[in-house]
Amino acid sequence: MSTSPKKPLSGRRIVLGITGGIAAYKMPDLVRRLKDYGADVRCVITQGGQAFITPLTLQAVSGNPVHHDLLDPAAEAAMGHIELAKWADFVLIAPASANTIAQLAHGHAPDLLTTLCLATAAPVAVAPAMNQQMWAHPAVQANCALLQSRGVTVITPASGAQACGDVGAGRLPEPLELREAVTKLLTVTSNELAGKHLVITAGPTREAIDPVRYLSNHSSGRMGFALATAAQRMGAHVTLVAGPCQLPTPAGVTRIDVVSAEQMNTAVMGVIAEADIFIGCAAVADYRPTHVADNKIKKDNDAMHIALVKNPDILANVAALAKAPFTIGFAAETNDVAHYAQDKLQRKKLNMIAANDVSDTNIGFNSEDNAMLLFWRDTNNTVQQQALARASKSAIAQQILQQAAKLLSNNQ
Template identity: 60%
Template structure:
């Protein structure tokens, strides 16, 4: 049954375009249609060819009360352009289940069937519930695709973990229909009052510290974790400003982005925005040092010397300065710690030393996690009235980890 919450009332009269792709979880799409109809939605269903091997169009037609569309070039559709008509009709696109193949085609902008064509043509918000074998979900290609979908503005629902039809156990199960319908309802609840959410300021990516006009000091940060946090915060109803170092990532939908290069520039923007924020997340990999005097012209190699001496000075400690703001203008502050050993000890020390409210510690020595990767693991530590609590997050997509981090931070904000 649909949960009895005020958010469900916001579904009355909403036009939901449900896409169903191939997979055993397609049988759950019938319950999704039923729950959406019970909540007062108009529902139209589009099925891929493969989906029809698992559930018949007639079943979904009977439940939705509308013809089910399966063909891109339908001669019975209005003027032969029914896909454009459907794209304009929808208030929201929901794909459940979404296979690995469909997700890959969406990421690459393909339009080789009705469902993918609709997704390109439709400007409405889009939610997607992945469903696949646990090994397929964990594959680096699937993780890259899931992260790119989130950056492109899709809201991912799940996947859940548990027993799978193939006998495996792990992440990849489609979220339950009730969870999916609740996510649809939550989307419209946020849309009714988008400005009510807390202002969240996030720093992301590396900084570049100039040595001369063509060289700089930097690090391997890709910005993926910070951008995933920004997307997750928007999905949870926040108003987000992202202060970004130089990265090659698109701005998540609904996020205000400010581009900076150096630590000093990031420091300036952070101190300007932090007093207006409820939550500040310092995820950027800020360079600890910068050149004391960047050269005006390109430094030339000295043929008579095998060494080059640089004088470096400390950069401002952005997260510590935000945490030290007066109480009446200080946001809740979340920091990150990239460590290679004694993770818990160093994270707890940084939490106390910099007066943070919460810290997310990563073991960057683990292969396939952290810098440049689509997956990460973390140890979360946060202050409570009685001491320090902590929770370990196992390796998972950064988009999924970001949701848990933001959820914990917003929980602390409401205490």
């Protein structure tokens, strides 16, 4: 007997938030498209949204009651906004008006939709739709950047003719495009890491010299963020401890922002007890100034001498724990890559190490691509290696995690 293939969003519970904008007329079609993929959709509509589309239409296509009042006595008897917040696997706001984006960015909750977004642990995405001049306004761009820094996905508007007659960026993507964006954010590519908790460090650290200056490096954080994204899509629960970098938090990933190596060490040690895998991908500064000046150091002399002290070795600290997780290190080298990587594998008692040559500008810091050498010890304590040819950092991340999952399985 043949069975139908599983739909991409089968069993997924999506809250669709609809705010005021002419593009709201596309939302019944989006609801239908999401349901075609197997999703269960509940709609929340703002007062502005109701000027463009009726709750009755949304109820007819979703098959669920439509929510619109924060203080509806019937709903609030069961704490309706909290119930919805807990029910959701994913929250999509489309169209997202400039006003709603501003409210979310600054933690305001004047209506049911914004209150729900503050109360949910589910990933949130916004699909802005507005006049091209409004979309380009620095305040709107700053609010979107702030949301992204907190893990909200901002789906880039399309360009073209707008209802007001203008032409430019600000159009809501078509329902099929929105569905594919949601599917990409929610799709688990495999279950190889299902049930596993990964703690990943990413980006540089900054070690203060005075209130103005600091010591740092060129790490962009892209490799660590690619690992976090890939791990989440392989079924893992992911905690990302990130140094200063301007990258959006991957959907479904818990992010902890830090600045210095000491802060990163504290953050890692605060969550590592529950981790199955630790990946030290951050480019942690080896040293920090012994003394941080209270005021800006003036340029009085031709030379300046700064005394440095060693920072905590986060990777070694994790590997040395009595109940250490499967620990993966990174070695960013400029020469003798294989030699230094194998030395680090042995010296820090790691389970695996990924090494690359950052002197190659095609795969070094700030590049979109990477190439790696993986080293690990087999059950006979013999060092094994695998070369990962140049590819996107997303593809490299998946290959690293697949090898880690295999080794972890063999060790259990």
